[in-house]
Amino acid sequence: MDLLEYQGKQLFARHGIPVPSGKPASTVADAVAAADEIGYPCVVKAQVLIGGRGKAGGVKVAKDRAEATQYATDILGMDIKGFTVHEVWIEAASDIASEYYASIVFDRAAKAPLVMFSTKGGMDIEAVAEETPEALVRIHVDPLLGFQDFHGRRLAFEAGVDADVVRPVGALLSKLYDAFVAEEAMLVEVNPLIVTGDRDVAALDAKVTLDGNSLYRHPDNAALRNPSQEDEQEQMAHERGLTYVKLDGDIGILGNGAGLVMSTLDVVAQAGGAPANFLDAGGGSKADAIVSAVEVILSDTKVRAVLFNIFGGITRCDEVAKGLIEAFDVVKPTVPFVVRLDGTNDVEGRRLLAEAQLPNVHTASTMNEAAEKVVELAAAQGAAA
Amino acid sequence: MSVLVDKDTRLVVTGLTGREGTFHALNNRTYGTNVVAGVTPGKRGQDVDGIPVFDTVHSAVDEAGANTAMIFVPPRFAADSILEALDAGIRLVVAITEGIPAHDELRVYTQLKRTPGARLVGPNCPGILSPGKANVGIIPASFFKEGNVGVVSRSGTLTYQIGNELAQRGFGNSSIVGIGGDPVPGSSFIDIIELFEADPQTELIVMSGEIGGSAEEEAAEYIAANVSKPVVGYIAGFTAPPGKTMGHAGAIVSGTAGTAKAKAEALEAKGVRVGRTPTETAEIAMEILSA
Numbered sequence: 001m002d003l004l005e006y007q008g009k010q011l012f013a014r015h016g017i018p019v020p021s022g023k024p025a026s027t028v029a030d031a032v033a034a035a036d037e038i039g040y041p042c043v044v045k046a047q048v049l050i051g052g053r054g055k056a057g058g059v060k061v062a063k064d065r066a067e068a069t070q071y072a073t074d075i076l077g078m079d080i081k082g083f084t085v086h087e088v089w090i091e092a093a094s095d096i097a098s099e100y101y102a103s104i105v106f107d108r109a110a111k112a113p114l115v116m117f118s119t120k121g122g123m124d125i126e127a128v129a130e131e132t133p134e135a136l137v138r139i140h141v142d143p144l145l146g147f148q149d150f151h152g153r154r155l156a157f158e159a160g161v162d163a164d165v166v167r168p169v170g171a172l173l174s175k176l177y178d179a180f181v182a183e184e185a186m187l188v189e190v191n192p193l194i195v196t197g198d199r200d201v202a203a204l205d206a207k208v209t210l211d212g213n214s215l216y217r218h219p220d221n222a223a224l225r226n227p228s229q230e231d232e233q234e235q236m237a238h239e240r241g242l243t244y245v246k247l248d249g250d251i252g253i254l255g256n257g258a259g260l261v262m263s264t265l266d267v268v269a270q271a272g273g274a275p276a277n278f279l280d281a282g283g284g285s286k287a288d289a290i291v292s293a294v295e296v297i298l299s300d301t302k303v304r305a306v307l308f309n310i311f312g313g314i315t316r317c318d319e320v321a322k323g324l325i326e327a328f329d330v331v332k333p334t335v336p337f338v339v340r341l342d343g344t345n346d347v348e349g350r351r352l353l354a355e356a357q358l359p360n361v362h363t364a365s366t367m368n369e370a371a372e373k374v375v376e377l378a379a380a381q382g383a384a385a
Numbered sequence: 386m387s388v389l390v391d392k393d394t395r396l397v398v399t400g401l402t403g404r405e406g407t408f409h410a411l412n413n414r415t416y417g418t419n420v421v422a423g424v425t426p427g428k429r430g431q432d433v434d435g436i437p438v439f440d441t442v443h444s445a446v447d448e449a450g451a452n453t454a455m456i457f458v459p460p461r462f463a464a465d466s467i468l469e470a471l472d473a474g475i476r477l478v479v480a481i482t483e484g485i486p487a488h489d490e491l492r493v494y495t496q497l498k499r500t501p502g503a504r505l506v507g508p509n510c511p512g513i514l515s516p517g518k519a520n521v522g523i524i525p526a527s528f529f530k531e532g533n534v535g536v537v538s539r540s541g542t543l544t545y546q547i548g549n550e551l552a553q554r555g556f557g558n559s560s561i562v563g564i565g566g567d568p569v570p571g572s573s574f575i576d577i578i579e580l581f582e583a584d585p586q587t588e589l590i591v592m593s594g595e596i597g598g599s600a601e602e603e604a605a606e607y608i609a610a611n612v613s614k615p616v617v618g619y620i621a622g623f624t625a626p627p628g629k630t631m632g633h634a635g636a637i638v639s640g641t642a643g644t645a646k647a648k649a650e651a652l653e654a655k656g657v658r659v660g661r662t663p664t665e666t667a668e669i670a671m672e673i674l675s676a
Contacts, residue, residue: 106487106488106491106568108568108569108597108598108599108635109598109599109603111491111494111495111569112491112495113491126640142495143488143491143492143495144492144495144496181488184486184487184488186487186568211486211487211488211634212630212634213460213484213485213486213487213634214486214487214488214489216461217461217486243632245626245629245630245631247624247626255542256542257540257541257542257543257632258540258566258595258631258632258633258636259538259539259540259541259542259543259544259566259593259595259621259632259633259636260540260542260543260546260621261631261632262540262543262595262596262621262622262624262625262631262632262636263543263546263619263621263662263663265622265623265624265625266621266622266623266624266645266661266662267662268624269623269624270661270662275624278625278629278631278632280632311542311545311546311549312525313511313523313524313525313541313542313545314523314525315542342546342549343525343528343545343549344525366664367546367662367663367664368662368664
């Protein structure tokens with residue numbers, strides 16, 4: 001789960017990481033009131049879950065109330081790479097002497113947290129890593145030992161920070177590691193980490209990704225989910241406990257098991273179709289879950305045809321068939337369905353479907369045949385429309 | 386032969402008394418797996434259809450001679466349960482549980498690597514099936530028969546799909562190993578491919594990967610340097626958009642890293658043939674075995 005910048009900064013602050021003072025606002029009036037309280041100059045920053053806000057005009061320094069009003073008006077509601085700005089963060093302007101970079105990532109290949117630090121902050125770190133890899137210092141930390149003071153000193157010295165800030169940089173990195181572990185993050189990134197004219201250090205930006213599987217232990221973090229940043233179908237699926245990812249095609253997909261669903265999307269694409277979504281109905285999918293899933297898939301008005309690809313293991317094909325029959329009763333779909341049932345109780349599942357004689361439901365005996373059929377039907381629907 | 390589980394397996398199931406634990410443990414026993422114990426703290430003295438329940442894995446080892454553990458407890462207890470099994474001297478732990486926090490998995494993995502001879506398969510995996518010998522986990526065994534194809538996969542249902550395609554073409558399996566879809570799998574493709582390479586029954590290896598991480602790329606290097614048996618690959622997730630978790634916690638394209646295309650290319654560059662669909666994957670396997 002990704003956090004907005006200000007949510008990340010509030011999380012940092014809880015772990016003693018210095019961040020500039022600020023307030024979130026979702027209306028122009030609140031933004032101006034926040035700016036008045038914080039004082040001028042202040043920074044008006046768009047809060048969206050995508051990089052490149054500055055270039056898009058989503059970050060502005062306001063030197064007085066008139067500018068704060070203007071910028072808040074411009075930025076709220078702005079579209080940044082497809083994300084609508086619903087909130088701004090009003091922050092005290094910082095006196096920046098140097099810009100550094102710090103991050104901790106959950107390194108899957110090394111199976112350890114990777115701490116990265118560079119004095120080349122404030123720019124695209126992937127470009128830094130590519131052009132001057134020596135400028136990006138990397139240290140893996142033993143997860144059972146944790147971050148030690150020497151790790152901080154090594155990172156600071158090897159990156160070549162100014163001598164007077166070696167200690168405060170090390171201390172900030174140590175707190176950042178505490179936050180990474182305590183909040184169970186997959187990523188914490190500070191770009192830039194600044195040194196001020198008074199030689200203080202602070203996190204001027206915050207990018208935080210939390211582990212969705214750990215949220216049950218962090219109810220405060222779980223409440224930070226940003227439904228406004230999610231697509232309508234994704235929100236709906238989330239509320240129903242379904243694993244759904246919106247894609248931009250016109251063929252709705254339902255399968256059981258993440259790998260099989262991913263594979264189904266690929267096979268549909270190879271047959272010339274464009275999947276509208278990823279939906280994993282999960283192991284042991286019961287009838288009501290299927291009804292729910294059909295509702296979510298069909299709430300996407302672009303969908304012209306739907307493919308059910310089931311290989312029953314724990315999932316029983318007869319349950320899936322019952323779910324589909326019930327869904328037709330509840331949702332009354334107008335688009336064609338192609339259903340492929342294989343595996344546990346497949347004979348019974350197919351029999352139930354045949355008996356129900358659902359309108360415009362086609363069966364297929366293999367995954368490839370099912371994909372070809374659904375692509376054909378979606379194209380025919382498109383031509384008819 | 387086969388790998389990891391067979392007639393010598395003596396299985397303890399943590400979470401045996403739970404609904405899912407009971408269902409699958411009894412299924413495994415029906416298949417022929419020697420299920421010797423269950424563990425549920427506070428329920429010592431009970432039994433599940435004759436399988437004795439203990440309070441700790443340690444007593445299951447001491448009193449029932451368990452040598453393999455299957456983890457069926459909910460996510461919040463799973464890391465502890467795996468560590469308990471390792472501490473009790475179990476050297477093969479199969480973790481079925483889905484949804485274990487990633488930081489828990491990191492600590493478990495680090496401890497695992499400090500435990501000589503220990504092996505963890507999973508978490509978030511369907512388990513291991515050695516047809517005709519033992520089934521530890523949730524793989525629907527009726528679709529598979531004994532044979533010479535070793536299968537290792539990050540996905541459960543996709544494994545059944547590919548396995549079924551092979552079965553329809555007359556091929557069986559030495560063992561089927563689900564390594565799971567989480568970011569920190571206890572066993573990698575390399576760990577399992579190494580076992581298949583050494584297993585006399587296995588004549589061909591099918592590896593089924595998916596987006597996210599770099600395990601397939603690492604396997605490609607390993608295969609080129611160390612594996613004499615033919616390997617056929619499959620990768621799911623060519624159409625997955627970056628930054629989205631595709632069902633499995635580990636299935637995510639981060640920036641430009643972890644794409645299906647890069648993985649397929651890495652394997653092909655090392656001479657591993659990669660099927661574009663599960664069907665084509667089975668066809669390639671058949672072609673190689675029939676040659």
